[in-house]
Amino acid sequence: MKYLIIGKSGQLTKAFQQLLAEKEEPFIALSHEEADVSNYAQLKNVFEQYKPDFVLNCSAYNNVDKAEMEYEEAFKINSIGPYNLALLSQEYGAFLVHYSTDYVFDGTKTEGLYTEEDKPNPLNKYGLSKRVGERLSLELCTNKSMLLFRTSWVFGEGTQNFIHKVLGWVKNEDVLKISADEVSVPTCSTRIALVTYEAIRQGVSGLYHLVSSGYASRYEWAKAILNVYGINRVVIPVPADTFELPAKRPSFSAMSNEKINHLLNLDIPNWMEELSTFARSKNG
Numbered sequence: 001m002k003y004l005i006i007g008k009s010g011q012l013t014k015a016f017q018q019l020l021a022e023k024e025e026p027f028i029a030l031s032h033e034e035a036d037v038s039n040y041a042q043l044k045n046v047f048e049q050y051k052p053d054f055v056l057n058c059s060a061y062n063n064v065d066k067a068e069m070e071y072e073e074a075f076k077i078n079s080i081g082p083y084n085l086a087l088l089s090q091e092y093g094a095f096l097v098h099y100s101t102d103y104v105f106d107g108t109k110t111e112g113l114y115t116e117e118d119k120p121n122p123l124n125k126y127g128l129s130k131r132v133g134e135r136l137s138l139e140l141c142t143n144k145s146m147l148l149f150r151t152s153w154v155f156g157e158g159t160q161n162f163i164h165k166v167l168g169w170v171k172n173e174d175v176l177k178i179s180a181d182e183v184s185v186p187t188c189s190t191r192i193a194l195v196t197y198e199a200i201r202q203g204v205s206g207l208y209h210l211v212s213s214g215y216a217s218r219y220e221w222a223k224a225i226l227n228v229y230g231i232n233r234v235v236i237p238v239p240a241d242t243f244e245l246p247a248k249r250p251s252f253s254a255m256s257n258e259k260i261n262h263l264l265n266l267d268i269p270n271w272m273e274e275l276s277t278f279a280r281s282k283n284g
């Protein structure tokens, strides 16, 4: 099997399934029941059975607030998972692609966007579990045998994203309160899959930030979603601490895509353009 996708129903998996089918590439996507990243023995059987050339790790424990309470579960999926996949990819000679997050940063950078050279310092347990996963997999995958992409505010097919949340809120609320002091980059899963595919094709390895161009506050992101879906609601900008959420979030964690953009000679579109394209594709 050429491509082994870990995770079956997630946003990024869905984007890869569509892309690889279009490219007529052989692939298989396995659910957490068929390939639990925290279960080394089960994963070893999967590698033995499929002998993949490329492993796309689309698995994650993504619930940032719940991770504060369920740290063990988050750690198992986000830290032990990539460690197991890195071990087995090395053993079976597969190339590993793994994804991490802007939440590895503390958001205190005062000049410019976060680059690959900036030092991680996660503020919450989710960010910490992802950072440990980054370190463990990067240390194991030597000789250019891995790609690690950090991304942020992913949207795509599925329900685990901000677009889905906003479209749900407007069914019951006339006025939305959205934080204006949380800034990052909305990024479409289709773009992540496309750039990953291109990077693999060009033999690129290492750590890169893979996000749309530009950045937005949550407030701006929500307003753009309402605008593109033609929904009229009052949106009030509020401070993030209004919501008293369990996990602390970085206030400014927008990353720069310049390194991968330049290396692959791409022109990754602005998040607003990506949002319009996504909404158009959903409306047929």
Ligand SMILES: NC(=O)c1ccc[n+]([C@@H]2O[C@H](COP(=O)([O-])OP(=O)(O)OC[C@H]3O[C@@H](n4cnc5c(N)ncnc54)[C@H](OP(=O)(O)O)[C@@H]3O)[C@@H](O)[C@H]2O)c1
Pocket: 006, 007, 008, 009, 010, 011, 012, 013, 030, 031, 032, 033, 035, 036, 037, 038, 057, 058, 059, 060, 061, 062, 077, 098, 099, 100, 101, 102, 151, 152, 153, 154, 155, 158, 160
């Ligand atoms: N969503 C975001 O806003 C965001 C932000 C920054 C970074 N990222 C990163 O981007 C990547 C893709 O995220 P996404 O949004 O596509 O995630 P998602 O939609 O939440 O999907 C998560 C996937 O993880 C799989 N999974 C959960 N537990 C597992 C286990 N024990 N073993 C194997 N698979 C397991 C699920 O499998 P099933 O299909 O079997 O349920 C599902 O396919 C992740 O690395 C994530 O951390 C996402």
